[in-house]
Amino acid sequence: MGNSAREFNFDGLVGPSHNYAGLSFGNVASFSNVKSASNPKQAALQGLAKMRALAARGFAQALLPPQDRPNFRLLRSIGFTGTDAQVLAKAYQESPVILACAWSASPMWTANAATVSPSADSADGRTHFTAANLNNKLHRAFEHAQSARSLRAIFKDDKHFAVHDALPATPAFGDEGAANHTRLCASHGQQGVELFVYGRVEFDAAAAAPKRYPARQTLEASQAVARLHGLNSARTVYLQQNPDVIDQGVFHNDVIAVGNGNVLFYHEQAFADEAGGLVQLRRAMECVGAELNAIRVDTKKVSVADAVASYLFNSQLLSKDDGKMALVIPQECQENGAVASYLQELVASGGPVDELIHFDLRQSMRNGGGPACLRLRVALTDAEAQAMHQGVVMTEALYHTLVAWVEKHYRDRLEPADLADPALAIEVHTALEELSRILCLPGLYDL
Numbered sequence: 080m081g082n083s084a085r086e087f088n089f090d091g092l093v094g095p096s097h098n099y100a101g102l103s104f105g106n107v108a109s110f111s112n113v114k115s116a117s118n119p120k121q122a123a124l125q126g127l128a129k130m131r132a133l134a135a136r137g138f139a140q141a142l143l144p145p146q147d148r149p150n151f152r153l154l155r156s157i158g159f160t161g162t163d164a165q166v167l168a169k170a171y172q173e174s175p176v177i178l179a180c181a182w183s184a185s186p187m188w189t190a191n192a193a194t195v196s197p198s199a200d201s202a203d204g205r206t207h208f209t210a211a212n213l214n215n216k217l218h219r220a221f222e223h224a225q226s227a228r229s230l231r232a233i234f235k236d237d238k239h240f241a242v243h244d245a246l247p248a249t250p251a252f253g254d255e256g257a258a259n260h261t262r263l264c265a266s267h268g269q270q271g272v273e274l275f276v277y278g279r280v281e282f283d284a285a286a287a288a289p290k291r292y293p294a295r296q297t298l299e300a301s302q303a304v305a306r307l308h309g310l311n312s313a314r315t316v317y318l319q320q321n322p323d324v325i326d327q328g329v330f331h332n333d334v335i336a337v338g339n340g341n342v343l344f345y346h347e348q349a350f351a352d353e354a355g356g357l358v359q360l361r362r363a364m365e366c367v368g369a370e371l372n373a374i375r376v377d378t379k380k381v382s383v384a385d386a387v388a389s390y391l392f393n394s395q396l397l398s399k400d401d402g403k404m405a406l407v408i409p410q411e412c413q414e415n416g417a418v419a420s421y422l423q424e425l426v427a428s429g430g431p432v433d434e435l436i437h438f439d440l441r442q443s444m445r446n447g448g449g450p451a452c453l454r455l456r457v458a459l460t461d462a463e464a465q466a467m468h469q470g471v472v473m474t475e476a477l478y479h480t481l482v483a484w485v486e487k488h489y490r491d492r493l494e495p496a497d498l499a500d501p502a503l504a505i506e507v508h509t510a511l512e513e514l515s516r517i518l519c520l521p522g523l524y525d526l
């Protein structure tokens with residue numbers, strides 16, 4: 080258990096079938112952009128620009144590859160038969176929405192790929208990953224097999240890493256991965272407090288739950304992940320998300336709170352019991368010799384509606400070498416008056432956050448995915464960082480190779496009817512075969 084570690088951010092490389100299908104009930108952006116035309120090329124380039132800029136700033140940056148689409152296995156398993164072209168044509172005719180599920184590029188939001196516990200926190204001293212089953216949404220519920228496969232390809236060395244399969248895919252174990260999990264610590268390499276935020280409790284009929292939109296994460300799932308990872312109960316905290324904010328479009332906790340180091344940046348209405356939650360967190364933080372720095376944003380400064388529209392809390396909070404933190408925000412935050420003035424106040428306050436870095440991530444934002452959705456955090460010691468596959472680490476050279484690859488293979492416009500085009504399936508397949516060569520991961524896909 081070394082205590083020098085760096086946090087790598089594994090961003091999802093946006094896949095060539097990025098489109099707007101309105102598949103996520105409870106996610107306001109997904110619903111309001113249904114059936115509008117997407118631009119997969121621009122989406123991928125926007126994501127790559129973020130990765131490149133953060134890598135150039137010295138932050139440890141890597142990527143997770145997109146997944147093979149469309150999912151012909153899904154389409155065939157529900158009775159669409161014939162050649163690939165016939166399967167697409169029949170699905171488009173009978174159920175365009177299920178066809179869109181089979182094409183979804185949703186694995187780009189890698190915060191939902193898995194929950195990660197660094198080696199400093201686990202009983203066996205390895206880094207643990209549990210692929211998230213994402214079983215609340217059809218289009219996301221089949222991501223986990225490839226997520227686990229990709230993670231195993233990158234974190235192969237079982238001396239250092241353990242990748243667990245997703246929890247049983249049933250509502251009791253609804254698991255959304257790192258989007259509902261954050262880690263608080265004195266420094267990334269030291270023991271930390273793992274905070275799991277759940278939306279509902281399967282086996283407690285009296286527990287509060289949202290009324291309008293689904294709660295995707297259960298307490299039972301969070302507890303199962305903590306067990307699999309061998310976490311210590313004194314350093315593990317479970318808090319309930321405020322069901323009222325889920326009903327206002329906060330479908331994951333990372334839409335209303337983000338943590339890094341000893342800082343928890345959160346909205347006043349994020350948790351069902353704010354005061355009780357802070358007591359639990361402070362107590363757990365004492366066990367790791369750290370003091371919680373809670374930055375609470377009041378409703379009178381930023382309403383829940385403004386937080387959802389701007390994605391203020393779906394920001395990345397990154398530790399800089401000088402001990403301060405940068406907040407990586409989507410440009411929508413600058414365009415929202417209340418949020419923009421709050422942010423000016425925040426960086427001028429003399430607190431830990433002294434810099435804002437903003438990106439145009441509009442293509443992803445229109446499906447409800449901001450900077451924090453697009454990345455999976457993995458804190459690694461030097462030995463662990465060396466043991467992982469190096470082909471996914473972002474460098475200037477890889478950036479340029481991937482930009483050329485995107486320019487060659489991606490379309491700049493996709494509309495619902497394009498999902499019936501058999502040529503698109505061949506294009507995606509060809510692109511991914513080439514990608515697995517670029518990343519030096521020959522067995523990446525089960526093509």
Ligand SMILES: N=C(N)NCCC[C@H](NC(=O)CCC(=O)O)C(=O)O
Binds near residue numbers: 101103190219334452
């Ligand atoms: N908050 C985090 N960590 N992730 C954001 C995920 C956004 C994703 N959107 C979608 O899946 C929309 C797909 C569509 O409508 O085409 C979702 O709702 O699961």
